Amino acid sequence: MANKYNEDEIITLDYDDGESIRCGIMGVFDVDGQDYIALEALDGTDDVYLYGYRENEEDFDLLDIEDELFDKVAAEFESLMDEPL
Secondary structure, eight states: OOOSSOGGGEEEEEOTTSOEEEEEEEEEEEETTEEEEEEEEOSSSOOEEEEEEEEOSSSEEEEOOOHHHHHHHHHHHHHHHHSOO
16 A cells, blocks of 8 residues: 655654554644644544644644643644645
8 A cells, every 4th residue: 555655754652551653744734823734644544633733843743732622622623634735
């Protein structure tokens, strides 16, 4: 199966329980002045992971989204996905 992401567009999410998921970076988007990133799981599922996004000196940090903001961020992501190319 061909991968639509370049190697520099792929990151691995490592969880505390030992699970790792390779994800393609779909893009970074803004909600109310804060950047968020959408990651597509490359494990054959349709899973998409949303995180806060902050650039640092060497790369970037993924930040957990506060529960009260998650629905708003997810709605913005869905509206962006619905826009024609």
